[in-house]
Amino acid sequence: MSKTVVIAFANNKGGSGKTTTCSNVGCAMAQDGKKVLMIDGDMQMNLTIAYFDEEKALELAQNGKTIHTVVKEEKDISDFIVSTGIEGLDIVTSSSLMSSIEFDLFSKWQREVILKRCLERVRARGYYDYILIDAPPTLGGWVMNIMCASDYVIIPVEASPWGLFGLANMFDFCDQVKRISPSLEVLGIAITKADERKKYFKQTLETLKELEDVKVFENYIRVDSAIEWAQDSSRPVVDFKKNSRSAIEYIQLTKEIMENVDRKERN
């Protein structure tokens, strides 16, 4: 039985590519034969609708089969897992009720580690190679929960002038999480929506590479409209259009992520 590795995709900057990266890395891992569980931690439900149409997403929400019920009622997450329809790739969906999650967590005992407890049985079973959690663009008690439940965090950063804004807050937040969960590690920064024709992109890349103690993944994701066409069809681009530029880039990034995890887990 192998260890289940939990990775959070987090950045308080909105629109930085967290959901797109989580969705495509999850699917690329499954295509590589891994067993993967994704968790949609955002009330916007973008990871949910990356795999299901609105009708199915609302049906799951109405039946309470969402991360909101798991956390609010402190349930074992196993009973809330549904298949994405892609082999080896499962998901726990979200609902708009996640808008009240900070309030729901507030009165709980040891409220930073509720999600970690909800994941305990699934992790102990060791069926999944990876659990990937898509975080909302906030830094509060719920994202603290997501990071305390994770072994690693990947920070997707948009290669734009505002993309780097707030990154310092993100690192400060990681330090706060480490006080409760010292084993959490920043696996790296994944650059998204890169446009190599722009001079600004090169400057962003240089600025990020100058950061101490933080890895920037070599494989970055360029702007590609195939991502939006795939999302319009409720499928990740690595499944929807396997030979598109972004699909190839996401597959390469996924390999790099898995190699880095393997190296760290061996140490």
Ligand SMILES: Nc1ncnc2c1ncn2[C@@H]1O[C@H](COP(=O)(O)OP(=O)(O)OP(=O)(O)O)[C@@H](O)[C@H]1O
């Ligand atoms: N490489 C790309 N090329 C073109 N569009 C992209 C690319 N990556 C992401 N997008 C688009 O950018 C938008 C934001 O991406 P995404 O939803 O993944 O970011 P996010 O960080 O999860 O946002 P939020 O903070 O709202 O949760 C989406 O509309 C998505 O389709």
Ligand SMILES: [Mg+2]
């Ligand atoms: Mg998102």
